[in-house]
Amino acid sequence: MRNSPGPLLRRATVGMLALATFWTSASAPAAAAEAERLPFAERYRATQHGGIVRAANTSISCRTTSPSCASVRRGATAANGDFDMFYVDVDRDPNTYNSSRAEVRLPAGARVTFARLYWGGNLRVGEQKPPKDNGRVLIAEPGGAYKEVLADTVVGHRVAHGADAFQASADVTRLVRDSGPGLWTVAQVNVAMGRSAAGAWGGWTLVVAYEDPAEPLRRLSVWDGFESLDGRREVLLGGPRLPKGAGGYAGLVAYNGDRGRTGDSLTVSGTALSDAANPRDDVLNSTISGPGSERVPSYPHTLGYDSDVFDLGAVPRRGGDQRGVRLASERDAAWAGVLFTAVDARD
Structure with a gap:
């Protein structure tokens, strides 16, 4: 498993002068190293009574000046490249240019053993964002600053297909353990x-x-990396065998999947996953789906950001003969960022 030095957190005064001073200060830490391709590797593994939850939201959406924006946000088929896109900003702070919220929902009395924040997006659309800011983001716990x-x-960080795509992440276990469940806010995702043919997209998942x-x-596993999925590319990971009748769930985080363009799938132990929000051959369809939790905003169509959780107990399967998690795309210029599973330990 990858090791990290622990949560790198600083209190942030969200004023323009204060932020500008921090970004340019000689004492500010150097930007994180970047790589065009990060092969997927196991970030976390445990066998314990418990599970995995996630909170996620988009950081950008279509401008409401488009006549079709409202219907697309509600679920109509379209692609992010069809729209002039603008930031989601819910925190009423004039000094943040994007922000969104989502709920971490935990059982009463649960103890957090791992928490990692992932964020990413496209830096090149109608404007070009500076890559030096890829490794910085703001987070506020429920009721916190x-x-x-x-x-x-x-x-x-990879430039391809007209996009300038990135994903970054950080260990926030101590913060989430101390602060607990509720609505978390993430701002300043770069x-x-x-508007461009590649489209604007981006968001975050905790x-x-x-x-x-x-x-x-349950056997809990989290893998992360940064892999292109265009043109019959796939991410294939070792993983659990699913005994017949065993319960559990699997999740993914991916970027720039377009709704209605079929040819992508997520399979666990040889079984293709699907649910009401994600067709079997279009799982990269711009949704944040899975067990219910609150989001602000809560658009059913997130226009280029996927963070989905699938119930394995609802999937018919033979069980016992295959292992592994496979995310594949035959068409989209998409990027994979995170995969995770939580499977009953019955064998």
Whole structure:
């Protein structure tokens, strides 16, 4: 498993002068190293009574001046490249240019054992964002003030298909353990606004593993990386075998999947996953789906950002003969960022 030096958090005064001073200060930490391709590797593994939850939201959406924007946000088929895109900004702070919220929902009495924040997007649309800011983001716990989070590992960053794509991440276990469940806010994700053929897209996901003696014994795994999925590319990982009848769930985070363009799939132990929000051959369809939790805003169509959780118990399967998690795309210029599973430990 990858090791990280722990959460890199700073209290942030969200004023323009204060931020500008911090960004240019000689004492500010150097930007995280970047790489065009980050092969997927296991970030976290545990066998414990408990599970994995995630909070996620988009950082950019279509401008409401477009006549079709409202219907697309509600779920109509379209692509981010069809729109002039603008920031989502819900915090009423004039000094943040994007912000959104989502709920970390934990069982009463659960203990957080792992929490990692992932963020990413496209830096090149109608404007070009500076890559030096890829490794910085702001986060506020429920009822709390913004704190700066710095990426604590290599940032994935690739220029391809008209996009300038990146994903960064940081360990926030201590912060989430101390602050607990509720609505978390993430701001200043480095994404570009405007319109281009590649489209604007970006968002964040907070993945949280927890221990709870009241829940089944499960094998928990989180993998991350930064891999292009265009043209029959795939991410294939070793993973659990799913015994027949075993429960569990699997999740993904991916960028720039377009709704209605079929040819991508997520399979676990040889079984293709789907649900009401994600067709079997179009799982990269710009959705944040899975067990219910609150989001602000809560657009059903996120126009280029996917953070989905699938219930494995609802999937018919033979069980027992295959292992592994596979995310594949035959058409989209998409990027994979995170995969995770929580499977009943029955074998």
